[in-house]
Amino acid sequence: MDVAGVWAERIAQRFTPAEASFAAEVGMAYAAGGSRRTELLPGHSVQPGAFGPGGWAELPMILQVLAGIGPALKAFLGSPQVANVLAAASLLTALRQGRSAESPQGPGQPAQVQPPAGSVDAAPAPAGNERQAVRQAFLALRERLEAAGFDQVRADELAYGLLEELLSDTAGAATFLDALTAVPDDGTARPRKASRRISGRRKDPR
Amino acid sequence: MTGRAALASRGAAGQLMPPWLWVWLIGDLAVLIPGQISDERYQFAEYTGHGDIPGRLTAGIPYKLLLLFGVIAALTYVVLAAGAVAALFPHLRGRWVERRFRLARDDRDVITEMQGFVSQYDPSIQLRVAISSQQLARIYPAGWRTARIAVFLPLVALWYRDRRAAQAVLLHEVAHRRHGDQFVVGLGSPFTWLIRIWVPAFLLLVLAPVVVYAALGGGLLAQAVSGQGALELLRPAELLILPVAALWLAELNADEFTTHVAGPDALRHALGGSKGTDAPIAARALALLSHPPRRLRLLCAAPRPAGTVALLAAWPAALIAQLGLLIAGAFVAYLLIGQQLPDIGTDLLAGTRQFLAGNRILLITAVILLLGWPVLARPWDRLWSPRRSSAQHQLWRPYLAAATVPAALLAVSFAPLPASYAGQSPAHDTCAQLAAWNHSGGMDAKLRADSAVGPVYKAIASPQGPAVAARALESATAAALRNPPPGTARDSYVTAMTDLGAFARDVLAGRTAPAGTELANGLTADEKTSSLLAEQIRKCSVPVQVPPSAVTTTPVPSTAHPAPGSAQLTTAQLKARLLTQADLAGYAPSAPPNDFPSYSDKPVCVATLNDLSSASAPSAAVTQATAAFTAGPDGPWIEEVARSYPGLGAAQAFATAVKTLAGCGTFTLGQTAAAGTESVQPLGSVNLGRQSWSAAIATQTTIPVTEKMILAQEGTSLIALQVASAVGLPPAGQIRAIAARAIARLTQ
Numbered sequence: 019m020d021v022a023g024v025w026a027e028r029i030a031q032r033f034t035p036a037e038a039s040f041a042a043e044v045g046m047a048y049a050a051g052g053s054r055r056t057e058l059l060p061g062h063s064v065q066p067g068a069f070g071p072g073g074w075a076e077l078p079m080i081l082q083v084l085a086g087i088g089p090a091l092k093a094f095l096g097s098p099q100v101a102n103v104l105a106a107a108s109l110l111t112a113l114r115q116g117r118s119a120e121s122p123q124g125p126g127q128p129a130q131v132q133p134p135a136g137s138v139d140a141a142p143a144p145a146g147n148e149r150q151a152v153r154q155a156f157l158a159l160r161e162r163l164e165a166a167g168f169d170q171v172r173a174d175e176l177a178y179g180l181l182e183e184l185l186s187d188t189a190g191a192a193t194f195l196d197a198l199t200a201v202p203d204d205g206t207a208r209p210r211k212a213s214r215r216i217s218g219r220r221k222d223p224r
Numbered sequence: 225m226t227g228r229a230a231l232a233s234r235g236a237a238g239q240l241m242p243p244w245l246w247v248w249l250i251g252d253l254a255v256l257i258p259g260q261i262s263d264e265r266y267q268f269a270e271y272t273g274h275g276d277i278p279g280r281l282t283a284g285i286p287y288k289l290l291l292l293f294g295v296i297a298a299l300t301y302v303v304l305a306a307g308a309v310a311a312l313f314p315h316l317r318g319r320w321v322e323r324r325f326r327l328a329r330d331d332r333d334v335i336t337e338m339q340g341f342v343s344q345y346d347p348s349i350q351l352r353v354a355i356s357s358q359q360l361a362r363i364y365p366a367g368w369r370t371a372r373i374a375v376f377l378p379l380v381a382l383w384y385r386d387r388r389a390a391q392a393v394l395l396h397e398v399a400h401r402r403h404g405d406q407f408v409v410g411l412g413s414p415f416t417w418l419i420r421i422w423v424p425a426f427l428l429l430v431l432a433p434v435v436v437y438a439a440l441g442g443g444l445l446a447q448a449v450s451g452q453g454a455l456e457l458l459r460p461a462e463l464l465i466l467p468v469a470a471l472w473l474a475e476l477n478a479d480e481f482t483t484h485v486a487g488p489d490a491l492r493h494a495l496g497g498s499k500g501t502d503a504p505i506a507a508r509a510l511a512l513l514s515h516p517p518r519r520l521r522l523l524c525a526a527p528r529p530a531g532t533v534a535l536l537a538a539w540p541a542a543l544i545a546q547l548g549l550l551i552a553g554a555f556v557a558y559l560l561i562g563q564q565l566p567d568i569g570t571d572l573l574a575g576t577r578q579f580l581a582g583n584r585i586l587l588i589t590a591v592i593l594l595l596g597w598p599v600l601a602r603p604w605d606r607l608w609s610p611r612r613s614s615a616q617h618q619l620w621r622p623y624l625a626a627a628t629v630p631a632a633l634l635a636v637s638f639a640p641l642p643a644s645y646a647g648q649s650p651a652h653d654t655c656a657q658l659a660a661w662n663h664s665g666g667m668d669a670k671l672r673a674d675s676a677v678g679p680v681y682k683a684i685a686s687p688q689g690p691a692v693a694a695r696a697l698e699s700a701t702a703a704a705l706r707n708p709p710p711g712t713a714r715d716s717y718v719t720a721m722t723d724l725g726a727f728a729r730d731v732l733a734g735r736t737a738p739a740g741t742e743l744a745n746g747l748t749a750d751e752k753t754s755s756l757l758a759e760q761i762r763k764c765s766v767p768v769q770v771p772p773s774a775v776t777t778t779p780v781p782s783t784a785h786p787a788p789g790s791a792q793l794t795t796a797q798l799k800a801r802l803l804t805q806a807d808l809a810g811y812a813p814s815a816p817p818n819d820f821p822s823y824s825d826k827p828v829c830v831a832t833l834n835d836l837s838s839a840s841a842p843s844a845a846v847t848q849a850t851a852a853f854t855a856g857p858d859g860p861w862i863e864e865v866a867r868s869y870p871g872l873g874a875a876q877a878f879a880t881a882v883k884t885l886a887g888c889g890t891f892t893l894g895q896t897a898a899a900g901t902e903s904v905q906p907l908g909s910v911n912l913g914r915q916s917w918s919a920a921i922a923t924q925t926t927i928p929v930t931e932k933m934i935l936a937q938e939g940t941s942l943i944a945l946q947v948a949s950a951v952g953l954p955p956a957g958q959i960r961a962i963a964a965r966a967i968a969r970l971t972q
Contacts, residue, residue, distance in 0.1 A: 036384035039334050040377060043355045054326075057356035058377075069393050069494055075357040075378045 022049035025194040030077050033179060037077045048081045051201025076168075080176065083162045085198040092195050094155045095188045156181055239399075239601045240532070241477040242593040244470040244539040245408050249308050251586055252467070264298045296429050300460040303422045304467065307415030311407045314365035318372070321364045321412035327352035327374050334380050341391060342373065345398045345485070346609050351375050360494075362411035363397040369608070371401045374411050382494075389493035392486045396494070399481035404608045405474045409514070416471065416514040419464065423510060426460055458553035462546050464513070469542035472516040476524050476535060488525040495521055536626030540590045543633060547579050580637030587637070590630035594623045657710035658760055666707045667757075670717070673700040674750065677724060680731055681743070694731040701725035713756035720749035748957020755956070792940045793868035798849035801969045803864050808962065811853035816863060823898065826891035830902075832884045833921075836865060836933070836944040845870055846877075859929075859949030864966055868941045875915075878937040881944075882917045885933075893923075900925030910960050913938035913967050921948075932956070934963040941970050 026045025030038040037044070047054040058078035084091070156177055163173035184191035271291040310317070321327065330353040339351050349363075350372050360379045366372050373394065382390040400406050408415050482491050495518055516524075524531060551572055558568040580587075593600070598620055661667070676697040683690035701721045708714050708721075723746030730739035793801075805813055820837065824830040835842075842848050846867050853862045869877060886906045892898035900923060907918040913936035921931040931948035945963045947953060 034381070036381040037377065039332050039380060040353075040355060044377065047355050054355070057354075057358055060357055069360045069396070075381055078357055078377075 020046055020049070020197065021190070021193050022046055022197040025190070025197075026077065026081060029080060029180070029183065032183065033080065033176060034076045037075060041077055044077050045081065048078060048085070049197045049200065051203070055201070055203070079166050079168070080163075080180070081198060083159070083166050084180070084195065085203075087158055087162050088195040088199040090158060091155065091184065092192050094151060095184060095192055095195075097151060152181070239403050239477060239605055240480045241403075241473055241536060241539075242590075242597045242600070243404055243604065245405055245467075245474050247539075247586070247589060247593065248466050248470045249311065249408065251589075252304060252308050260298075260301050264294065264301070267294050293430070296426060297459045300422065300426065300463050303418045304463065307408075307418045310414035310418075314407055315367050317412055317414070318364060318366035321374070322352060322372075324412065325354045325356060325374060327354050327372075329353075334383055335375065338375060338379075338383060338390075338394060342394055342398060345395065346401060348609060349373055349398060349401055353380075359411075360393050361397055363400045363406045363409075364411040364413075365406045371406050373397045386493055388486055388490040389496075392482050392490035392494040395482040395485050396478045396491075399478035400474065402481075402605050402609045403474065403477055404604070405478070409471060409474055413514075415467075419467070419513050420510045423460075423464075423513060424506070455553055455557050458549060462549050462553070465542055465546045465549065466539075468513055469539055469545075471514050472520075473535065473539055475515055476521065479521055479525060480535075483525050491525045492522060495525075533622050533625045536594060536622055537629040540587065540594075540626075540630035540633065543583060543586070543630075547576065550579060551576065577637065577639070580633060584634060584637055587630045587634040591627050591634065594627040594630070597623055655760075661707065661709050664707060666704075666709055669700070669704040669707055670709075670721075670753070673697070673704040673721060673724060676700040677727075677743075677747075680728060684731065690731050694728040698725055698728035698732070701728065709753075709757060711756075711760050713753050713760060716749045716752040716756060720746050720753050722746075723749060744957065744961055748955050748961075751956045751960075792870050793847060795847045795849055798847055798866045798868055798941075798970075802849055802851040802866060803853070803862070803962070803966050803969065804851075805853065807965050807969070808853050808862060811855050811860075811862060814852045814854040814861070816850055816852040817861075821893040821895060821899075823894045823896055824891050824902075825898070826888060828884055829888035829891050829904070830893055832881055832888075833902075833904075836881060836935070837863060837946065842867055846873065856951075858951045860951075860954055861946075861948050862962065863944075863946045863948075865944040865946075866941060866966075866970060867943075870940070874937050874940050874942045877942050878915060878917070878935060881935060885919060886917075893925075907932075910934055910936075910963065912936040912960070912963055913943075916963075921946075932959050934959065936963060936967050938967055938971055943967060943970060 022045040023042035024045075026048070027038065027041040030041030030044075034041075044058060048058055058075075059082060060075075159180060160173045160177035163176050164170060168176065268291065271287050271294060273287075330351075335351055335353060342349050342351065348370060350366075350370075352372050353375050355377065357377050359374075359376045360382065361376060362374050363371055364374060379390055379393060382393070397410075400410060479491060482494075524535065554572060554575055555568060558571060563571070676693065679693040680690050680697050683693040701724050704721045705718065705725070708717050723742045727739050727742035727746055730736075730742055805811065817837065820834045821830055846869050848865065848867045850866070851864045854860070867877070868874070885904050888904040890901055890903040893900060893902050902921065902923045905920045905922075907920055910916045910918045912934070916934060916936040918932060918934045921933055923929045923931070927950050929948050929950050930953055931946055932953060933947075934943075934945045936943045936945075943963070943966050945959075945966055947959045947962065953959065
């Protein structure tokens with residue numbers, strides 16, 4: 019299994035466990051590009067009267083978002099601000115605690131992340147530049163996810179979690195992003211804003 | 225317990241509907257396509273000049289267009305046949321589908337669970353997995369008695385998130401297999417693919433010829449083409465109704481099986497995945513060729529007894545839709561070729577009878593299948609699936625009710641409707657004869673004779689004398705008499721050519737007096753011939769142009785006297801130059817009418833006609849005199865209005881009146897409200913005076929009145945001659961002779 023398969027499986031197990039069975043194949047197919055990638059994304063070949071694929075398959079869409087923002091994420095992961103893993107971890111903690119502190123939702127509801135605007139008491143105060151870099155990466159990723167059809171709450175949850183995963187292994191993450199972007203889109207595999215149905219079906223039984 | 229609920233309670237493997245797809249497929253291959261090939265061959269022979277229509281006619285653009293329409297329509301049969309034939313090679317399709325979608329066997333837990341579920345209902349079906357998110361799951365054949373279901377990634381996710389919805393999707397595919405649908409529908413179906421690409425291709429191919437056709441404009445040629453063209457263009461739609469209905473019903477039947485096993489909610493959840501698709505409108509419209517709309521599927525998922533009967537009767541009822549489309553197309557076609565409404569009614573009834581009679585085998589099959597399906601469902605199920613069906617016999621009642629639809633259509637096919645078309649009785653033979661007459665040069669001979677009359681008339685006063693022209697006319701009329709036209713125009717044609725020939729001989733012999741009489745009689749008969757031929761050609765839709773009669777091609781001078789000067793005539797002078805009783809044998813002077821209509825939806829038209837009928841006095845600068853005569857209480861009536869204008873007023877008044885009347889068409893009229901209609905049909909010049917114009921006017925009120933109006937301007941004078949009747953007008957030639965006499969008196 020190549021790096022795209024390993025990371026796809028890792029992402030699926032955390033965010034889309036219902037798709038974990040074939041996650042490695044999905045990651046490798048996406049990295050292969052061409053028609054194999056195109057077929058991973060819902061297309062117009064679906065017959066409206068027939069059973070549609072709906073928004074059940076999220077993993078390909080997540081990979082598509084990561085590939086789309088790949089160069090920016092790679093730059094972020096390689097920046098001096100996140101070179102110190104401890105500093106990056108503290109930034110994420112600040113993000114998480116900021117979300118918990120400002121969230122009115124119950125424990126079962128994912129809360130929207132409010133990027134920390136000021137200091138966070140429970141975490142060491144990172145430098146202003148570092149905080150700003152993490153915040154920008156988070157916002158960019160969340161925006162891409164929303165553009166791909168994820169609702170705001172799910173996009174928020176995914177953006178945070180994906181950043182956490184990527185920051186936990188920045189070198190491996192960079193290789194993964196390289197694999198996703200090695201073969202460019204052929205024009206047919208593009209983000210689609212149609213999958214509004216993705217929202218509201220996030221809780222997997224597994 | 226009734227209807228579907230009752231049906232659903234009978235065992236786990238019941239199939240609600242007979243296999244309409246197979247009925248259509250066999251009927252298409254065995255009956256429809258061979259029949260249509262024969263029909264197309266006949267039409268191609270017609271359009272290319274190898275049939276009854278002479279090649280000289282089919283060489284024109286209209287028949288080339290018809291040929292193109294015919295070829296495009298014939299391609300629909302090719303597409304349907306290709307789809308049907310391709311369904312007969314399931315092994316090839318199976319291999320192609322697995323290569324195209326990269327389908328592979330898989331033994332992961334989730335697939336094993338799905339396989340176990342499917343095997344409960346059909347152990348012969350195997351699952352194959354595609355790393356693709358394009359669909360959920362689709363059945364496809366791998367052989368005559370083996371089938372597989374392609375599972376796509378979204379179904380795997382759905383299996384964990386909504387197990388019942390995922391099971392509903394699999395059950396739907398299992399139902400297709402147990403109904404034998406997988407050969408025609410499902411993944412990689414060449415049949416549905418061909419239908420979906422053919423419809424836009426057809427629209428594209430038709431668009432260009434139609435634009436060209438529209439550019440051709442009206443006229444007899446275009447008229448002849450338009451009727452057949454309308455039929456050709458609608459034919460693909462007619463052809464697609466039955467297969468598309470069968471495809472829809474196959475889907476609804478599979479849904480019914482799913483609802484029965486997993487419940488309507490599971491089906492609704494499964495269908496929810498396709499809600500709000502962002503596919504383009506065109507793609508959604510094309511998808512309707514193979515799948516019913518999602519809303520309809522959701523509606524049918526709710527068990528209703530009446531809905532069950534409606535579903536069972538839907539395919540035979542599709543024949544009614546096909547017939548309706550056929551009738552609509554034929555009606556438009558008949559209107560386009562100018563067929564009379566009574567004839568259209570007769571033809572449509574005859575067409576209905578022919579359609580139903582031609583579909584008797586299909587109707588009988590539908591009746592037998594519906595009545596027998598409660599028993600046949602189980603062996604049909606076993607035919608495709610090795611699993612022994614646990615289905616019990618279905619209830620009879622819904623099938624009995626549904627069978628009444630094809631039974632009723634079958635009964636109507638034996639009803640005493642008109643058996644032959646209005647245009648196919650003796651008239652059809654006449655049309656063929658007319659086409660043959662034209663093909664043999666008959667119309668050309670008439671044209672030559674008509675054209676030869678004018679030169680004789682001109683040459684009478686020329687220094688060279690009329691001998692050469694008269695011999696040419698004599699020769700032309702003799703040739704024309706050797707080939708008279710068929711039908712109603714024959715007698716007047718013979719009279720016209722005989723009289724014109726006699727005119728030529730009188731001129732050669734120097735018999736001036738009888739020559740004039742023969743000429744007048746000949747022109748009258750010739751004009752009648754042209755009128756009858758035009759009517760006959762219009763009815764037959766023969767694409768030929770009727771040449772104008774000798775009356776309009778002969779430049780008969782308005783008078784032998786010099787044209788009047790530019791001086792305006794006084795009222796007394798006009799009065800003295802009106803027609804007299806001596807000019808009109810059989811007519812007596814009468815009072816001019818004075819009860820003219822004042823109300824109309826086109827007041828300017830009524831005002832202009834009233835004005836020309838002396839209803840209103842002209843301006844003080846214009847002098848006027850009128851005369852009226854009648855041959856009886858019901859007509860014909862003759863009214864002459866003569867006016868003299870200062871300067872160029874006559875020409876201006878002529879132009880204004882002609883311009884107004886030419887655009888009138890049909891309009892209402894009455895005294896205070898609409899009491900009838902009047903129509904003005906321009907007929908053009910009658911070659912009198914400096915300029916002339918004529919029209920046929922029909923008034924539809926309590927008593928229909930027909931009228932011919934001739935307007936002629938000469939010098940400062942304008943004459944409006946109206947000959948009307950409630951019992952029939954005098955011959956056109958006679959009316960023109962009266963007008964010529966009026967002009968002659970005016971300019972004396």
